[in-house]
Amino acid sequence: MPIVIDHVSKDFGAFHALDDVSLTIEDGTFVTILGSSGCGKSTLLNMIAGLSSPTRGRLMLDGIKVTKPGPDRVVVFQQPGLYPWLSLRDNIAFGLRMQSAARGIDWRRVDELIEIIGLRGFEQHRPYELSGGMQQRVAIARALVMAPRVLLMDEPFGALDAQTRHTMQQFLLDLWDRIKATVVFITHDIDEAILLADRLVVMSARPGQIALETTVPLMRPRHWDMSLEPGFLDLKRQAMDILSA
Amino acid sequence: MTGSATNEANTESPAIQADDTSIADPAAPRSGWRHVSRLTTILVMVGTLIVWQIVSDLHVFPPIALPSPIMVWAAFTRLLLAGYGGHSLVGDIWISSVRIGIGFAGAVVIGVPVGLVMARINLIFRIIDPFLQFVRPVPPLAYIPLLVVWFGIGELPKILLILIGTIPVIIIGTMSGVKATPPLRISVAKTLGATERQIFRHVILPSALPEIFTAMRVGIGVAWTCLVAAELIAASEGLGWLVQYAGQALQVAIVIVGIIIIGILGYAMELLIRLVERWAVPWHGRG
Ligand SMILES: Nc1ncnc2c1ncn2[C@@H]1O[C@H](COP(=O)(O)OP(=O)(O)OP(=O)(O)O)[C@@H](O)[C@H]1O
Numbered sequence: 001m002p003i004v005i006d007h008v009s010k011d012f013g014a015f016h017a018l019d020d021v022s023l024t025i026e027d028g029t030f031v032t033i034l035g036s037s038g039c040g041k042s043t044l045l046n047m048i049a050g051l052s053s054p055t056r057g058r059l060m061l062d063g064i065k066v067t068k069p070g071p072d073r074v075v076v077f078q079q080p081g082l083y084p085w086l087s088l089r090d091n092i093a094f095g096l097r098m099q100s101a102a103r104g105i106d107w108r109r110v111d112e113l114i115e116i117i118g119l120r121g122f123e124q125h126r127p128y129e130l131s132g133g134m135q136q137r138v139a140i141a142r143a144l145v146m147a148p149r150v151l152l153m154d155e156p157f158g159a160l161d162a163q164t165r166h167t168m169q170q171f172l173l174d175l176w177d178r179i180k181a182t183v184v185f186i187t188h189d190i191d192e193a194i195l196l197a198d199r200l201v202v203m204s205a206r207p208g209q210i211a212l213e214t215t216v217p218l219m220r221p222r223h224w225d226m227s228l229e230p231g232f233l234d235l236k237r238q239a240m241d242i243l244s245a
Numbered sequence: 246m247t248g249s250a251t252n253e254a255n256t257e258s259p260a261i262q263a264d265d266t267s268i269a270d271p272a273a274p275r276s277g278w279r280h281v282s283r284l285t286t287i288l289v290m291v292g293t294l295i296v297w298q299i300v301s302d303l304h305v306f307p308p309i310a311l312p313s314p315i316m317v318w319a320a321f322t323r324l325l326l327a328g329y330g331g332h333s334l335v336g337d338i339w340i341s342s343v344r345i346g347i348g349f350a351g352a353v354v355i356g357v358p359v360g361l362v363m364a365r366i367n368l369i370f371r372i373i374d375p376f377l378q379f380v381r382p383v384p385p386l387a388y389i390p391l392l393v394v395w396f397g398i399g400e401l402p403k404i405l406l407i408l409i410g411t412i413p414v415i416i417i418g419t420m421s422g423v424k425a426t427p428p429l430r431i432s433v434a435k436t437l438g439a440t441e442r443q444i445f446r447h448v449i450l451p452s453a454l455p456e457i458f459t460a461m462r463v464g465i466g467v468a469w470t471c472l473v474a475a476e477l478i479a480a481s482e483g484l485g486w487l488v489q490y491a492g493q494a495l496q497v498a499i500v501i502v503g504i505i506i507i508g509i510l511g512y513a514m515e516l517l518i519r520l521v522e523r524w525a526v527p528w529h530g531r532g
């Protein structure tokens with residue numbers, strides 16, 4: 001069973017942040033959730049992560065109700081949030097260490113991921129010795145090493161400059177072609193949302209609701225120049241209509 | 246703080262600075278300026294000594310009240326060789342160091358865990374906080390008469406005074422370090438499946454370390470003040486006693502030597518903590 005978001009609403013006091021959101025996320029798909037700032041994207045993602053709970057409705061993963069955070073639903077946040085007292089390698093191994101202090105850590109997996117994110121030779125570096133893009137790649141590796149059922153990403157490239165952002169998008173596309181994990185990716189950047197997604201969800205604001213849910217008609221592997229294709233531009237126009245409404 | 250500025254300048258290798266100035270780059274004027282400011286410091290100190298020497302040579306004040314720097318230096322060498330009042334200078338420095346070592350280490354060993362527990366368990370906070378709030382505004386020196394009545398003039402009252410003065414600083418610093426843990430670090434650990442205990446041990450504790458060290462740097466100053474005050478009033482050896490005893494005998498040169506040594510030692514202890522801090526929390530200010 002995939003992730004089922006079933007008539008979920010979230011209130012903060014008298015404020016209705018999310019109103020009656022229903023969405024099913026199939027295994028192995030890359031879903032992006034696009035919406036303007038403050039429309040409730042993080043609120044939705046945090047509930048999938050189990051960091052907060054819905055006011056009404058329920059969220060199910062594999063038929064089981066989500067009640068608390070767990071390593072099967074790891075989040076990559078907008079800021080890397082690495083631990084400065086740990087080396088790059090120990091940061092990536094952090095989740096494994098929390099799970100299996102007794103059994104020991106599978107360092108081969110850790111090193112394999114360091115290879116994948118292209119940071120061989122930086123194993124012993126501390127986070128503050130890395131660039132913002134490198135730090136965010138470490139944060140992604142730290143999540144992936146847990147082999148989560150679903151990888152949740154909350155504007156993971158939002159804090160990066162345009163050039164690094166491009167590089168990271170391509171990095172994530174290539175990575176996804178290798179691992180084909182279930183990903184829920186939040187962004188307010190229309191191009192990013194369409195380029196990365198199998199399925200695109202567009203939200204409207206006040207209260208947050210799903211305005212559009214559709215399949216992205218682009219082939220894989222993806223490349224940024226696909227953003228010039230007619231299918232891409234059609235979708236972009238639709239999304240812009242919703243966001244500017 | 247001028248202390249930290251000089252300290253940072255010291256760690257820069259002079260050779261690298263010289264290279265910087267030879268190449269015309271933006272760093273050059275800055276490192277040049279540093280040399281100037283260090284020179285200024287030295288000039289001011291030498292100037293002060295010269296003025297002091299001249300004023301005392303002119304006998305504006307009687308020599309017994311204001312001995313010249315040369316007389317103070319002579320007192321220092323005499324003190325070093327022969328001691329004073331039946332104690333050697335090294336002995337007085339030693340006993341003061343031992344007292345502060347025990348008192349301060351005790352304050353850290355007790356204060357840090359108490360602060361951690363108080364930050365985590367509200368009930369404990371409610372129990373201890375009133376005492377803390379009461380002790381804090383009272384100058385520690387006000388406890389000296391009470392401690393002397395209860396415990397005499399041995400080692401115990403001095404160490405207790407250091408504890409009373411220093412523990413609140415350490416506890417409050419530790420608590421605020423725990424509270425200042427960035428929520429993002431905790432969310433990350435939660436989604437990676439860490440338990441509450443693990444989060445405390447592996448995320449909150451290291452996050453609190455920088456503030457704990459800051460509290461220790463403040464605390465060592467407080468501890469030193471408490472100790473010297475206790476020795477001034479109720480002791481038969483130690484640097485505070487030396488100053489007090491020499492003062493009663495109008496040996497002003499020895500009093501001045503004692504004050505200078507107290508100042509240098511206090512500064513050295515702060516430097517030592519800074520050094521440990523740099524080793525233990527190299528990410529401080531960069532994380
Ligand atoms: N803990 C909270 N208490 C009160 N209001 C909140 C809380 N969290 C979020 N909100 C409100 O809910 C709305 C949605 O917030 P959310 O963080 O989900 O937005 P978002 O879509 O992620 O925006 P952004 O793109 O800026 O991150 C906002 O109006 C916000 O002010």
Ligand SMILES: [Mg+2]
Pocket residue numbers: 041042043154
């Ligand atoms: Mg958000």
